[in-house]
Amino acid sequence: NAGVMQNPRHLVRRRGQEARLRCSPMKGHSHVYWYRQLPEEGLKFMVYLQKENIIDESGMPKERFSAEFPKEGPSILRIQQVVRGDSAAYFCASSPPPGTGEQYFGPGTRLTVT
């Protein structure tokens, strides 16, 4: 059973460009969570999704950030018009229904904004 997969692993964007981060949950998992980690800090919750539904987006910045988890395909975290402060590691986690606390994390996408 493959674990949570994220791609790309590393992403470099210039200021003002768009970044798209993808997450494929573990097989059988229908709950996806996105977290952001700044250097030397813990992970900060961003958004919690189920298939075609956003359950909790209380950690998402109000502007430029969006997330989706379509019926088919991976979950996407999209950052428009990136700024240097968006540079961080973005982790996706998944859990089986009904959304237990035991979340399994992917390897992360390291976004660098130049």
Added chain:
Amino acid sequence: GESVGLHLPTLSVQEGDNSIINCAYSNSASDYFIWYKQESGKGPQFIIDIRSNMDKRQGQRVTVLLNKTVKHLSLQIAATQPGDSAVYFCAEAPWAGGTSYGKLTFGQGTILTVHP
């Protein structure tokens, strides 16, 4: 607001010693706690969890203790090995109804270094 934090940012031990990593939380409504291990360049790896109706849980070489009175959580690693060197995070999740939990709130992390 709710927060989860750690007392010690770094811990150095000798191989074979026991390690204890501590965590304090402020949200008395917290219901579920998890310890994660994160190695450099990797995602957090689940170690052990505990629910608020328990005060102790054991795994392989690891034990988690929960003291709800003082809102304190600890991770004990027996016979620590060099491969245990990593950053350890505690995390808390609220009860969301039924058997469901929501988002995790992470602490800052403790760097564990094990010397051979």
